[in-house]
Amino acid sequence: MFPYCSHDEFQECRDIAVQLYEQGYRPEATRPPKKRPRRQLINKNRFILTNLPKEKNNSISRWWVGIRDSLDTWKRKTRYHQRLWLPLEMSTFHQKELKKGQIKSLELRYKRSTSEWWVYFQLEVLPPSSFPCPVDNSSSLPPAVLGIDLGINIPAAGVLLTPKRKLTIKEIKFWHTKQWNRINHRYKLKLSRLQRKGALNDQSGKKHQIYRFLGYLRRRYRNVKRSYIHQFVRDVVQTIETYAQMYDFFVVVGYPKNVRKGKGKEKGKEKSTRYFRRKLHQWNYALVLSLLRRALILRGFAPHRILIIDERGTSSHCSRCGKEVSRPVRGLVHCPFCNYTYHSDLTGARNIARKFLSHLFRPRATTIADYFTGQKFSLTHYTVCRGLSHWL
């Protein structure tokens, strides 16, 4: 309720409350009950889960959870945090479930139907990405690198670099959902209209209704967006699987983190409006990339085959000669040096793949780092890609 209160102020409040309580003050019994309890997740460093060994066990249960009090307690001039210890009734099923991942947080919930208190644990289940990956040069398939550029209007564009010297339609792929653009636009309009209405309509008394509906609409928009992201990831994984049967395959994805940061705010650069900046924020790139990575690893891809690199500078350079170019028309890149015109998203994708290759052919270090997770892979994993030198 009081987000701007400091810790000391809370401490004072509690001291006063404790004093009042000890003097015999009791709050009124006829307080209206809370309508909807707020979900409160307790972070993993604020509780302990312990298991007492069986021989010492003379209490109700073997499993206990101790939740830390966030405020200090003083005892003999030393400060410590008290714990609320709760006994758990843990079955073997629950113990097995807990071993599946790392515990992230905890939630206490009251089940009205059985009048019981339940402890819910949230687990983070990671894909087996930390396994040591074997260097396999035994594959007889030709090498190929797929560069993926995440965009705005078109969710993603991919270019496959193969030992062949030319790009054909087979090596170009757009993941395009027209429906999503339309639905997204419609939701945005509805939301902004309602927001304006809520802000203007002060005295009529309908404000709470508008805000309730706004909340409902936001939740629905989020869910719809999420379902589209999942569908997109499924599409990408499907095409990657078909490619992987033909080639010894590597996927390189550009992560547009720094592109988004300064877009449209610096002066003198390419003109971009508030509308464009807002548009950039409609995809949750981190979610997309982690889902994609996870899906591929679960399908048996070795972790070093999915690499996420920094996208900086890839969409503003010519994909043939590598010089910096301007964009005359939105969606096209024209290079005045080698007189080459190409689709801007495909340019980005091709440059991402080339950036990855340049890491291999002009190495500055013996490892290549994943931009997203920070995991480092030795360059010896990628010796197969030496056959792609003509793309640089």
Ligand SMILES: [Zn+2]
């Ligand atoms: Zn050029």
